Amino acid sequence: MSNKKKITIIIGGGIAAYKSLEIIRFLQNENFEIIPILTKSASNFVTSLSISALSRNKVYSDLFDLNDESEMGHIQLSRVSELILVAPATANLMSKFANGIADDLATTLVLATNKKVLLAPSMNVRMWNHGATISNIKKLKKYGFQFIGPNSGEMACGEFGLGRMAEPIEIKKQVLNSFKNNNLANKKILITSGPTIERIDPVRFISNDSSGLQGTSIANALIRKGARVIFVTGPSNIEKPIGAKIINVESAQEMHNAVFKNGPYNIAICAAAVSDWYVENKNDHKIKKNSLEIPNFNLKENPDILADLSKSKNRPELIIGFAAETSNLIQNAKSKLSNKGCDIIVANKIDKKSSTFGSLDNKVSIISNEKTLNWPKMSKIEIGEKLADLIENLDN
Structure with missing residues (x-):
């Protein structure tokens, strides 16, 4: 079995497809194994024969090819490589990626993958500057796609401007950097995510509005960096990160x-978002409404996961906690940093105008004993990517 790292290259249907060779x-030459995907439109510019000869591998192109699906189905194909490179990434392909369209092998593979996807855009300058393309780029960045280029220069149509695909040597360097900076490979990383719930009776409970999206976004970003993620999650409707060890729990x-x-x-x-208290006198049967008697509940304090990890015998090298506050955000977060004994607190404010629970975006401050970083508002997926980069840099 080959020990080479695998890269899937999706070749889009533009004149720059010839550069894929x-x-x-x-x-x-850098000792990667290449798994080529040739889109139908790309076959107008380069041939399967030339791609196969250079890659020394089978060329995949048809989602409904029975032989291809029996040898390696599209789901397996989406997971077999450490990186997916799309070059050229046409406006059409980028639009489909951004909007979840899966109508051929290339788009289905990208929608199904849990790996890093690197796009090398190539299109006319007017297409690149079109509002629809700009909107799609914003979406793709939120979803964690990475870009190389485009460059400015003369195009096949004779026009000059931004939209020319990055040169092959630039793309090679970007791919190498994607692997070279993978300092978290095989690091065992715990992520707790979502809410916990504390039962009052079989049909009622105490909980909060956490969706689990932020924890999932962090997990996905770290998995793309090669980390071994243990994902302990409370009840959540968010799709669990592919590639993590998933442990479903209910209570704190x-x-x-x-x-x-x-x-x-x-x-x-x-x-x-862990419940601070549990109901000591929870009922095994549904509590019936009685106008003459309002039930009283005795609350007891739950164990403190963050504090217990920080003082544990096998303390992790780096511990990051989260703080959601309604007031005095930085002050309260710094107090939590000190009281819990962790290394970093990711703090965000909760109020009627900016409740982060259940939303797609967040605005956080990264607080350590040395400094405070105030990040602008961005998607939780982008926060996951930035936090993963921060962790990787700290691990250097």
Whole structure:
């Protein structure tokens, strides 16, 4: 079995498709195994024969080819490589990626993958500057896609401007950097995510509005960097990160048990919104409404996962906690940093105007003993990417 790292290259249907041959040659020389996907429109510019000869591999092109699906189905094909490179990434392909369209092998593979996707755009300058393209680029960046180029220069149509695909040597360097900076490869990272719930009776409980999107976004970003993620999550409708070990829990005590059962960890990120209290006198049967008697509940304090991790014998090298505050954000976050004994607090404010729970966006401050970083408002997916980059840099 080959020990080479695998890269899937999707060749889009533009005149720059001829450059894909040089990209394949460059990457072959760097000892990568290339798995080529040739779109139908790309076959008007380059042939399967030339791609196969250079890549020394089978060329895939048809989503409904029975032989291809029997040898390696499109889902397996989306996971087999460490990186997916789309070169050229045409306006059409980018639009489909941005809007979840899966009508051929290339678009279905990208929609199904949990790997890093690198786009090398190529199109006319007017197409690049069109509002629809700009909107799609914003979406793709929110979804975690990475870009190389485009460059400014003369185009096949004779016009000059931004939209020319990055040169093969530039793309090669970007691909190499994607692997070279992978300092989190095989690091065991804990992520707690979502809400916890504390039962009052079989049909009622105490909980919060956490969706689990932020924890999931962090997990996906770290998985793309090669980390081994242990994902301990409370009840959430968000799709779980592919490639992580998923542990579903309900209560804070169950989450605490799962965290310590599956350790030790190199890094811990406690993004879950954990209930501070549980109901000591919960009922095994549904509590019936009685106008003459209002039930009273005794609340007891739950174990503190973040604090217990910070003082544990096998303490992770880096521990990151989260703080959602309604007032005095920085002051309260710094107090939590000190009281819990963690290394970093990711803090965000909650009020009627800017409730982060259940939303797609967030505005956070990154607080450590050394400094405070105030990040602008961005999608939770972008925060996940930036936080993963921060962790990787700290691990250097």
